[in-house]
Amino acid sequence: MKCPVCSCQDSRVLDSRPVEDGSSIRRRRECPVCGKRFTTYEVIDTVPITVIKRSGKHEFFDKHKLTYGLSRACLKRPVDAGAIADSIETELQNSLISEITSKDIGEMVLDRLRVVDTVSYIRFASVYREFRDIDSFVQEIKTLNLASKRKNAIRAMREKQPADPEKSGEGKPGAGGDENG
Ligand SMILES: [Zn+2]
Numbered sequence: 385m386k387c388p389v390c391s392c393q394d395s396r397v398l399d400s401r402p403v404e405d406g407s408s409i410r411r412r413r414e415c416p417v418c419g420k421r422f423t424t425y426e427v428i429d430t431v432p433i434t435v436i437k438r439s440g441k442h443e444f445f446d447k448h449k450l451t452y453g454l455s456r457a458c459l460k461r462p463v464d465a466g467a468i469a470d471s472i473e474t475e476l477q478n479s480l481i482s483e484i485t486s487k488d489i490g491e492m493v494l495d496r497l498r499v500v501d502t503v504s505y506i507r508f509a510s511v512y513r514e515f516r517d518i519d520s521f522v523q524e525i526k527t528l529n530l531a532s533k534r535k536n537a538i539r540a541m542r543e544k545q546p547a548d549p550e551k552s553g554e555g556k557p558g559a560g561g562d563e564n565g
Contacts, residue, residue, distance in 0.1 A: 387415035434483040457508035
């Protein structure tokens with residue numbers, strides 16, 4: 385940070401502390417050349433993200449609105465709608481994009497719900513993807529089942545690591561009876 389007196393490009397931080405609500409940091413600095421002390425404030429730079437809706441209408445991304453839409457899909461389900469909305473907001477902020485379609489946001493929601501809770505996923509998808517007929521709805525559920533079957537198969541394979549042959553016969557009392565002969 386440039387010194388306001390001698391324009392030295394360097395400065396030494398003497399003290400850093402959060403301001404009131406913690407949304408910014410106040411730093412007390414000292415110029416190593418002329419000794420001038422000055423204060424700077426550091427704030428998070430958030431870029432407003434424009435959402436382009438199906439209708440073509442533009443509006444700013446609103447996390448609370450997203451949370452509301454999500455909470456209806458997650459009603460009485462073990463899903464934290466607020467946490468999902470938070471993670472989507474974070475991803476959008478990190479991507480540094482300035483606009484996104486509502487369709488893409490919907491897909492981001494579905495990606496998360498698919499992993500967390502099938503019921504919420506189906507509820508959200510049925511509203512969001514506007515299933516036109518029962519066939520497309522059934523197709524979606526089939527795709528889901530396939531994905532979860534694949535996931536279970538992979539898990540089963542991992543659990544079936546080459547077992548210790550000495551232990552494989554244990555836990556079956558009275559199964560063989562080969563000691564009787
Ligand atoms: Zn200076």
